[in-house]
Amino acid sequence: MIGRIDEVVFDCADPGALAHFWADVLGGTPQRRSDDWHYLDPPGWTRVAFQRVPEGKVVKNRVHLDVEVDDIPAATVQAEALGATRVGEIHADTAGSFQVLRDPEGNEWCVVKPA
Incomplete structure (x- = not known):
């Protein structure tokens, strides 16, 4: 280490x-x-x-934060009220579900709910 x-x-x-x-x-x-x-x-x-x-942000982040939540739709609405922007729809697979968002400066992040 x-x-x-x-x-x-x-x-x-x-x-x-x-x-x-x-x-x-x-x-x-x-x-x-x-x-x-x-x-x-x-x-x-x-x-x-x-x-x-x-310089301004011009491409997708190479690293992003995943923020665990209990309710993705509700968390998305709360984040949008703070200035976040939704990117696409909720994605789901065997690992869980997530919604991609952007913060007010365009940095991508996700609200996630593990399976």
Whole structure:
């Protein structure tokens, strides 16, 4: 083992806005380290941070968060009310079900319900 995850960092245009969005999704209190760096510590999970970068998002994420929920349709509606965008329909297979979403800056993530 080399080490452990310290935090998951999102590159973004507006760190404060994304920190508030993700705090509403995951829990925790948004914290400001500087105008260019905000973060939150969701209960029971590692730190999630947001750093300002000059370039915009142009392609699909190579890594994304799966957020476990009890009710995918209800969680999707709640996420959309916070500023998320739904991508396609709910997918289901033997492992469970998931709905792809995008956060306010277009980062893909999923609400999931294991089988």
